[in-house]
Amino acid sequence: MALFLSQLFIGIGNGVVYASVALALVLIFRTTGILNFAQGEMALFSTYITWKFTDHGMPVVLAIILSMAISFIGGMIIERVLIRPVESASPLTIVIVTLGMFLAINSLAQLIFGTGEKQLPSPFPSHRYHVLGTTLTAQTIGLVAVLAVECLVLYILFQRTKMGLAFRAVANNVESSRLVGINSGLMLMLGWGMAAALGALAGAMVVPTQPALVPSSMQSVLVLSFAAAALGGFDSPLGAVVGGLVVGVADAMTHQYIDGLDQIELVVPFALILLVLLFRPNGLFGKTVVERV
Amino acid sequence: MALLEIEGLTGGYGPVQVLHELDLEVGDGEVVVVLGANGAGKTTTLRAISGMISAKGRITLGGTSIVGKSPERVARLGVAHVPQGRGTFTDLTVEENLRLGGYARKGGVAEDVQRWFTTFPRLEERRTQQAGNLSGGEQQMLAIARGLMSRPRLLLLDEPSLGLAPLITQDLFQRLSAINEEMGTAMLIVEQNANLALAIAKRAYVLETGSIISSGPASEVQQDDAVRKAYLGY
Amino acid sequence: MALLSVEDVGVRFGGVVALDGLSFTVDEGTICALIGPNGAGKTTLFNVLSRLYQATTGAVTFDGQNLLAVPSHRIAELGMARTFQNLALFPALTVLENVMTGAHSSGKVGFTRAALRIGVGSEERRMRAQSHEILQRLSLDHLADRPCGGLPYGTLKRIEIARALALSPRFLMLDEPAAGLTHSEVDELGAAIKSIRDDFSLTVLLVEHHMAMVMQISDHVVVMDFGRKIADGPPEVIRNDPAVIKAYLGASA
Missing domain, CATH: 3.40.50.300 (P-loop containing nucleotide triphosphate hydrolases)
Incomplete structure (x- = not known):
């Protein structure tokens, strides 16, 4: 029981991060229909920025906030400069562009920050609590709280503000949104900006749980987050959160309880992606297109 | 000076030129109908006005040139375009669709939402439903109400009766006529249901292969033999 | 009956x-x-x-x-063949190709023969001729080689009828x-x-x-x-x- 609980807590802690990155993926997919393969590397770059600030002695929370702001602007620039020109190109072209960004951003990070291991401090205290015979870390509680706040902020933004309404309008029908006077280009830039900022936050959450910040820090996170988004449905924010938690817990549990799997990385997310694509291509919460006739 | 003035308008899709030196105008508060065969360039004309396609020539709205302006700029200048096939935001609720109609306008929209709910009670009954679940007639009402939410100077309507049953179409044109009288909104209507459209219009144009071939007061156009044969069916 | x-x-x-x-x-x-x-x-x-x-x-x-x-x-x-209220055509294909997608369903060459390209040439010629004839019946033959995307709504409706007819x-x-x-x-x-x-x-x-x-x-x-x-x-x-x-x-x- 104690072992099960401790794996559950680890799973939830990881799952929260996958959920954050999956939320960013969903945000971009909903507004532009693009699967952003560079999401993980964008988050990596942001995390290096966060690290740079802390390295200069800035408190970690302030560093994260600053890095999120910079990433927001960076995301907007990426949309305007790299994505806009291929906006109406074939899906394959766009996939290639985001894969190119994946490689380019990773290389750029190595070039600027070097390949050495960096230590990023955790924004959470190191308290441990004993619950039902196992330990629950402040880290896990903090991660869940951050995700909860993130979801709440996004919910209010999208459902309760005029900008959120415009955003959803663009996601639903670009042409009609322009006809009612919405600057759809600006909305798409904001979408990428927000996704980049979410990535910065997720990076700062996950890296302190890893041995060190290295150029490959976000790669397995991206795969697990893709699994989370595929599981929940690429167009569903709720699906991203649930998917992230399921993937995190499933990953932790299978490695604990199924012998041999602990040697193979990423088997769970790939198996999940495969199963979802086979049996429920729209994901658990994804929208099956039903048209009134 | 007319509200909308178009002179020598040329445009199309990529290499295909659809409009050839088209001239047209709509006065303040005037209802104008454009008739024409399939492919004559009616939809293209509306799309050129609202900035959805690039066009050459002169288009002015209240004296301001709108050629080459983006659709969102044109919308903010007071043109509401209700596209063919309605273009409602199918994933959003009826009320959200209406609020979006007033997006570009300064000031609150709640009052206008209520006003159009009063005019179209069916929409109020369905205010929290997704627009995609409405029937064809309801979607058309929603698209028109959304257009009017911006308090436009000019309403562009592209085949509002498409796919609507006769009774609903008659009702729709009566409402359009009432809205025009009450609010003085100018309307440029492309419509195959020419009898009903001409009945509420002041003037009409006949479009053929991208140019205007005849125009005049709606009642005169209605009497024209060629027009009757081609567009009125008697 | x-x-x-x-x-x-x-x-x-x-x-x-x-x-x-x-x-x-x-x-x-x-x-x-x-x-x-x-x-x-x-x-x-x-x-x-x-x-x-x-x-x-x-x-x-x-x-x-x-x-x-x-x-x-x-x-x-x-x-049985039908057309749809909200058009179901392939915008990137030409009018003729769209109509031929209908003819394919009624093609007599099975998968194996098609894969080995036995009798495909004559079959395709037959379908092409049949599709052209249908387009002519609906006064659409002058558009045969134009892509469907961008054609007016009323024309697209007629192309759908042509495609349905190609199913014989x-x-x-x-x-x-x-x-x-x-x-x-x-x-x-x-x-x-x-x-x-x-x-x-x-x-x-x-x-x-x-x-x-x-x-x-x-x-x-x-x-x-x-x-x-x-x-x-x-x-x-x-x-x-x-x-x-x-x-x-x-x-x-």
Whole structure:
């Protein structure tokens, strides 16, 4: 029981991060229909920025906030400069562009920050609590709280503000949104900006749980987050959160309880992606297109 | 000076030129109908006005040139375009669709939402439903109400009766006529249901292969033999 | 003799009753029009007949067979073809290619022979010739090599009819073929549907709001409202039926 609980807590802690990155993926997919393969590397770059600030002695929370702001602007620039020109190109072209960004951003990070291991401090205290015979870390509680706040902020933004309404309008029908006077280009830039900022936050959450910040820090996170988004449905924010938690817990549990799997990385997310694509291509919460006739 | 003035308008899709030196105008508060065969360039004309396609020539709205302006700029200048096939935001609720109609306008929209709910009670009954679940007639009402939410100077309507049953179409044109009288909104209507459209219009144009071939007061156009044969069916 | 017979068909979506005990028959070689207000259930019935929707109750017989036991991919083999209200064409393909996608379903060359390219050349020539002929019948041949994307709505509706005809059907279902056409174009289309019916010995079921066309070409009209049949008979009777005028036609009829 104690072992099960401790794996559950680890799973939830990881799952929260996958959920954050999956939320960013969903945000971009909903507004532009693009699967952003560079999401993980964008988050990596942001995390290096966060690290740079802390390295200069800035408190970690302030560093994260600053890095999120910079990433927001960076995301907007990426949309305007790299994505806009291929906006109406074939899906394959766009996939290639985001894969190119994946490689380019990773290389750029190595070039600027070097390949050495960096230590990023955790924004959470190191308290441990004993619950039902196992330990629950402040880290896990903090991660869940951050995700909860993130979801709440996004919910209010999208459902309760005029900008959120415009955003959803663009996601639903670009042409009609322009006809009612919405600057759809600006909305798409904001979408990428927000996704980049979410990535910065997720990076700062996950890296302190890893041995060190290295150029490959976000790669397995991206795969697990893709699994989370595929599981929940690429167009569903709720699906991203649930998917992230399921993937995190499933990953932790299978490695604990199924012998041999602990040697193979990423088997769970790939198996999940495969199963979802086979049996429920729209994901658990994804929208099956039903048209009134 | 007319509200909308178009002179020598040329445009199309990529290499295909659809409009050839088209001239047209709509006065303040005037209802104008454009008739024409399939492919004559009616939809293209509306799309050129609202900035959805690039066009050459002169288009002015209240004296301001709108050629080459983006659709969102044109919308903010007071043109509401209700596209063919309605273009409602199918994933959003009826009320959200209406609020979006007033997006570009300064000031609150709640009052206008209520006003159009009063005019179209069916929409109020369905205010929290997704627009995609409405029937064809309801979607058309929603698209028109959304257009009017911006308090436009000019309403562009592209085949509002498409796919609507006769009774609903008659009702729709009566409402359009009432809205025009009450609010003085100018309307440029492309419509195959020419009898009903001409009945509420002041003037009409006949479009053929991208140019205007005849125009005049709606009642005169209605009497024209060629027009009757081609567009009125008697 | 009735080619299609619909008996007491009901369809429910959750709590919504889309069709409610609908019965009518379509005789072989006739043109039957289905009219009624938006949301009356006309397209729902089309979707039941092409097996996209499951009927909750009732029976449908086509040419003596229980249609409701036939899977949707076998509908074309029975000789049924349809067009869609919201066009279902491939915008990047040319008009001719779109029509030929219809002909492919009725192609005689099986998968193995096609894979080995045995007899494909002559088969493709045959389909190409047939598709051209159909385009000509619908006055679309001058557009054969144009991509479908960007063509006007009314033209696209006719291309869909051409594609349905390329299946060489016995029974053709048309969903609002006259939408977006001018009166004279509607007249032409009506005449084309009639002559196609005669030459290909077709039976036609038509959903249409354009009353002039319905009255002109149909042998038999079924009127629906709220998922039920409210009238059924020859066009001249339907046009004067007070219930139909009240629910559907209004003053202009």
